[in-house]
Amino acid sequence: xxxxxxxxxxxxxxxxxxxxxxxxxxxxxxxxxxxxxxxxxxxxxxxxxxxxxxxxxxxxxxxxxxxxxxxxxxxxxxxxxxxxxxxxxxxxxxxxxxxxxxxxxxxxxxxxxxxxxxxxxxxxxxxxxxxxxxxxxxxxxxxxxxxxxxxxxxxxxxxxxxxxxxxxxxxxxxxxxxxxxxxxxxxxxxxxxxxxxxxxxxxxxxxxxxxxxxxxxxxxxxxxxxxxxxxxxxxxxxxxxxxxxxxxxxxxxxxxxxxxxxxxxxxxxxxxxxxxxxxxxxxxxxxxxx
Ligand code: PAF
Numbered sequence: 001x002x003x004x005x006x007x008x009x010x011x012x013x014x015x016x017x018x019x020x021x022x023x024x025x026x027x028x029x030x031x032x033x034x035x036x037x038x039x040x041x042x043x044x045x046x047x048x049x050x051x052x053x054x055x056x057x058x059x060x061x062x063x064x065x066x067x068x069x070x071x072x073x074x075x076x077x078x079x080x081x082x083x084x085x086x087x088x089x090x091x092x093x094x095x096x097x098x099x100x101x102x103x104x105x106x107x108x109x110x111x112x113x114x115x116x117x118x119x120x121x122x123x124x125x126x127x128x129x130x131x132x133x134x135x136x137x138x139x140x141x142x143x144x145x146x147x148x149x150x151x152x153x154x155x156x157x158x159x160x161x162x163x164x165x166x167x168x169x170x171x172x173x174x175x176x177x178x179x180x181x182x183x184x185x186x187x188x189x190x191x192x193x194x195x196x197x198x199x200x201x202x203x204x205x206x207x208x209x210x211x212x213x214x215x216x217x218x219x220x221x222x223x224x225x226x227x228x229x230x231x232x233x234x235x236x237x238x239x240x241x242x243x244x245x246x247x248x249x250x251x252x253x254x255x256x257x258x259x260x261x262x263x264x265x266x267x268x269x270x271x272x273x274x275x276x277x278x279x280x281x282x283x284x285x286x287x288x289x290x
Contacts, residue, residue, distance in 0.1 A: 001083045001236040003090045007140050010091055014141065016053075026143035028134060028172075031055040032072040033081050036178040040147045041085045043175050052141050053082055054091040060103050061129025069267045072191060098136060101259070108132045111158045111165070114251050119154050119266055119275065122241045133219040134159055138170055145169050151185045153262060153277045157251060179205070187277045192272035201269055203236045207243070208263050208278045213244070215263075215280050222255040233267050236248040240267040248279060257285050273276070 004010045017024060025048035027040045044051045055078060062068035075092065082090055109127050114120070115127035128169050137147065150158050156174050162174055178186045183205040184198075193201055207229045220224055222245040229243040245254045248262040261280040266273065 001087050003092055005092055006097060010014055010140060017050050022050045024050045027053045027055060028137050028139045029108040030057045031073050031078050032188040034186045038081060038085055038147055041173050044147050047145055048049055050088050052089045052091060053087050054137055056093055057127060058133040059095060060132055061122045061126050071111050073186060074124050101189055109135045109162060110123050117251060118244060118264055130155055131158055131162050138168055143170055147173045147175055149177060150174045153264060156233055164168045167208050189272045194270060197270045200237055202265055203278050204265060204274050207232050208265055208276055211256045212278050212280050225245055236277055238267040238269050259284055268271060
């Protein structure tokens with residue numbers, strides 16, 4: 001596995017691969033890799049001849065600079081894991097390599113509509129930071145496919161929309177969330193939980209699964225479902241930001257006739273901001289009810 005730090009050296013290597021018509025898969029990460037990232041790598045390997053992983057903690061997507069500064073940096077462990085998983089190249093640039101004019105003066109990409117709701121409403125500028133860096137990484141790597149976890153469901157939709165709007169020649173593949181045995185979605189931020197908080201953390205997923213079960217049993221007052229889930233989380237020691245029942249295709253608030261839904265939540269537990277979501281696929285509404 002090669003560790004490459006500059007855009008110029010990466011481009012030189014990729015030019016050789018392209019000359020051989022190798023199919024290239026790309027997994028962008030911010031490091032601190034866990035089994036969820038390795039699942040993306042595994043899927044990438046099964047779909048392409050070459051796999052590039054980037055490790056770049058992107059300052060532009062952190063609205064809280066303390067959060068950026070304390071984001072775990074574990075390059076040695078990450079790189080061992082990627083070697084074991086037969087990754088071809090790790091792209092590990094410095095901030096100045098990606099933002100040569102500084103983060104304040106960089107051209108940005110803003111995906112309208114879905115960037116300012118849900119997580120975007122609580123983290124202003126976050127999705128502009130994500131779209132900007134992912135667009136730049138796509139331009140550098142020029143992959144055939146790129147893989148993202150469905151745990152960051154809103155991020156996945158922002159990226160899909162950017163790729164579609166800008167006609168970027170890359171296929172976006174969403175990979176199902178990897179969970180601990182007790183249901184907690186794997187996340188780099190789980191390491192911020194104390195032992196006691198870790199015991200309580202699966203309640204976020206349980207709250208989503210409970211809301212899903214109620215919808216499957218016929219509940220259609222999504223507003224009161226959301227409020228019940230928020231209250232349950234508060235009683236369980238969380239500081240919830242939102243629980244929202246949305247249309248899965250565009251994250252608009254779901255209506256009673258919608259059948260392809262996603263329930264999303266973000267909640268703080270101690271110092272960890274946890275996010276999670278579950279999909280709900282309902283049978284089509286009978287014509288006489290429409
Ligand atoms: O999901 C992440 O780890 C980041 O948001 C991403 C996609 C690597 C962009 O920095």
